[in-house]
Amino acid sequence: MDGLTGIFAVGQIILLAAILALLFSQGRAQQVNKTYLNRESEKELAKLNRLRKISLTEPLTEKTRPESFSEIIGQEEGICALKAALCGPNPQHVILYGPPGVGKTAAARLVLKEAIKSPNSPFTEEAAFIEVDATCTRFDERGIADPLLGSVHDPIYQGAGPLGIAGIPQPKPGAVTKAHGGILFIDEIGELHPIQMNKLLKVLEDRKVYLESAYYFSEDPEIPKHIHDIFQKGLPADFRLIGATTRSPEELPSALRSRCLEIFFKPLGEEELWQIAKNAAEKIGITLGRQALETVVRYAKSGREAVNLVQLAAGMALGEGRKRILARDIMFVARAGNYQPKPKIILPEEPAVGKALGLAVTGPKMGAVLAVEALAEPAESIPGSVCVCGIIEEEKFSQSHTELTARSKIRGALDNVFAVFRSQTGINPQRYDIYFNFPAPWPVDGPSAGLALIIALYSAILRRPIPAKTAFTGEISLLGEVCPVGGIPDKIEAAINAGVKTVFLPWGNYPEVEDNKKLKLVPVKSVDEALAYIFKEQEKPAQTSPA
Ligand SMILES: Nc1ncnc2c1ncn2[C@@H]1O[C@H](COP(=O)(O)OP(=O)(O)OP(=O)(O)O)[C@@H](O)[C@H]1O
Numbered sequence: 001m002d003g004l005t006g007i008f009a010v011g012q013i014i015l016l017a018a019i020l021a022l023l024f025s026q027g028r029a030q031q032v033n034k035t036y037l038n039r040e041s042e043k044e045l046a047k048l049n050r051l052r053k054i055s056l057t058e059p060l061t062e063k064t065r066p067e068s069f070s071e072i073i074g075q076e077e078g079i080c081a082l083k084a085a086l087c088g089p090n091p092q093h094v095i096l097y098g099p100p101g102v103g104k105t106a107a108a109r110l111v112l113k114e115a116i117k118s119p120n121s122p123f124t125e126e127a128a129f130i131e132v133d134a135t136c137t138r139f140d141e142r143g144i145a146d147p148l149l150g151s152v153h154d155p156i157y158q159g160a161g162p163l164g165i166a167g168i169p170q171p172k173p174g175a176v177t178k179a180h181g182g183i184l185f186i187d188e189i190g191e192l193h194p195i196q197m198n199k200l201l202k203v204l205e206d207r208k209v210y211l212e213s214a215y216y217f218s219e220d221p222e223i224p225k226h227i228h229d230i231f232q233k234g235l236p237a238d239f240r241l242i243g244a245t246t247r248s249p250e251e252l253p254s255a256l257r258s259r260c261l262e263i264f265f266k267p268l269g270e271e272e273l274w275q276i277a278k279n280a281a282e283k284i285g286i287t288l289g290r291q292a293l294e295t296v297v298r299y300a301k302s303g304r305e306a307v308n309l310v311q312l313a314a315g316m317a318l319g320e321g322r323k324r325i326l327a328r329d330i331m332f333v334a335r336a337g338n339y340q341p342k343p344k345i346i347l348p349e350e351p352a353v354g355k356a357l358g359l360a361v362t363g364p365k366m367g368a369v370l371a372v373e374a375l376a377e378p379a380e381s382i383p384g385s386v387c388v389c390g391i392i393e394e395e396k397f398s399q400s401h402t403e404l405t406a407r408s409k410i411r412g413a414l415d416n417v418f419a420v421f422r423s424q425t426g427i428n429p430q431r432y433d434i435y436f437n438f439p440a441p442w443p444v445d446g447p448s449a450g451l452a453l454i455i456a457l458y459s460a461i462l463r464r465p466i467p468a469k470t471a472f473t474g475e476i477s478l479l480g481e482v483c484p485v486g487g488i489p490d491k492i493e494a495a496i497n498a499g500v501k502t503v504f505l506p507w508g509n510y511p512e513v514e515d516n517k518k519l520k521l522v523p524v525k526s527v528d529e530a531l532a533y534i535f536k537e538q539e540k541p542a543q544t545s546p547a
Pocket residue numbers: 064065066071072073074075098099100101102103104105106107187244245246268276302303304305307
């Protein structure tokens with residue numbers, strides 16, 4: 001018995017010694033490991049600090065970035081609306097629409113500072129401005145990673161740390177929580193994945209984010225209090241959203257649009273691009289001659305392009321020891337960057353047969369002047385042919401899951417034009433071979449070209465010249481009425497920029513027109529009236545401002 005006890009005791013001692021040896025070797029291994037990690041970390045830190053000591057000069061893009069609203073050129077209306085939306089006591093969510101590079105991001109970045117200055121603003125000095133680009137917000141449908149909305153790091157994942165080892169899920173706040181109390185700016189919001197868009201809408205509604213995890217149990221006493229709190233009450237996400245997009249409003253979900261104030265930034269005109277280029281050159285301490293500015297304006301389609309041209313040309317000039325940018329520097333940069341000169345409509349200086357000017361809208365706040373050419377020759381056989389170039393022939397649209405195809409609106413307008421022409425003049429247009437051409441850089445559509453079309457047709461068949469620098473907009477009905485159309489303010493602005501001197505427009509649109517001295521506006525109720533004023537030179541009282 002005693003012998004057995006002795007053997008047992010010896011065994012216990014050996015076991016204890018083995019356990020102690022194991023623990024010791026583990027402890028030592030950990031110690032070695034820790035020392036190794038510390039040494040590696042120090043090396044990496046030293047490398048990082050060396051990198052941080054290296055710094056290049058401030059990029060020219062940074063130097064030319066607008067620092068106040070007054071430096072954002074040509075967007076006074078948009079900025080005024082943005083301030084109204086965000087600088088008052090009840091800030092609203094906003095969507096900024098507009099073509100690329102016209103100052104949307106620049107304005108969004110400045111508005112929070114402006115709002116904080118306002119005495120009754122709910123934004124405090126600490127309010128955050130968080131910027132996210134929807135084209136690169138990645139997410140995982142299981143909610144493992146979502147830098148926009150927040151995610152949960154579940155204990156099954158590697159690197160879950162002490163909480164993970166203890167089986168505790170860890171919530172990670174996303175940009176919506178980081179922006180709490182401030183502004184979340186989502187650039188290119190139109191590109192947001194539909195799943196994220198829906199989740200974002202829910203956050204806008206609740207003003208908090210609810211996170212979920214299969215590893216969360218509300219009864220688990222091991223889970224720390226703050227994690228219970230997050231899973232049960234959600235993470236705070238009370239911010240104001242500014243979304244910016246180059247898409248048109250119809251392409252954005254209506255649920256988002258209905259929650260936001262929609263603000264449109266306009267494409268920049270020649271004078272504005274001129275000013276932007278001039279300011280950019282001043283900011284980087286270089287001069288830009290008149291010819292160089294003219295070249296910038298010819299090639300730049302946006303504020304960003306104007307600034308980019310100046311910056312690169314400045315690099316060239318400085319490289320050659322010059323403090324002045326020449327037109328040839330801009331030309332070189334434009335050619336190297338494959339910039340194409342902007343299509344520019346050349347207005348006829350003299351009255352011309354068969355050449356009318358139409359007014360179009362190519363997007364939100366984007367008006368354009370386009371030429372409408374018509375040629376008519378007596379046909380060899382009746383009916384004569386009709387040839388139309390430069391228009392959209394057919395339109396496709398979906399309705400209740402059905403794909404429909406319709407004739408384009410301009411095709412319909414053409415049919416009305418022939419019918420009205422015949423009833424107005426008694427001349428059968430089928431006795432002619434008729435050619436229409438729209439020499440625009442994009443395919444033309446819409447019923448508002450009706451008035452320009454009938455004027456061009458009348459001029460071509462009756463060989464009557466159309467007055468120079470005169471543009472027409474208006475839909476015509478089968479009975480010859482000139483009906484109201486959309487986009488009048490933008491069309492008028494485009495007409496002024498192109499050098500048009502007289503615009504014929506529908507009487508019904510006249511009240512929308514703002515007072516202006518740069519253009520003669522002639523409102524008409526019928527085709528008959530328009531033809532009379534243009535071709536029979538009847539006196540129409542000139543009106544330059546709405547009655
Ligand atoms: N209206 C403007 N006035 C002054 N500078 C401008 C203007 N528009 C653009 N710029 C210049 O171009 C740069 C880029 O503009 P910004 O990022 O604001 O354009 P954006 O409309 O947000 O374009 P995107 O839709 O491509 O993001 C600005 O930092 C500024 O230097």
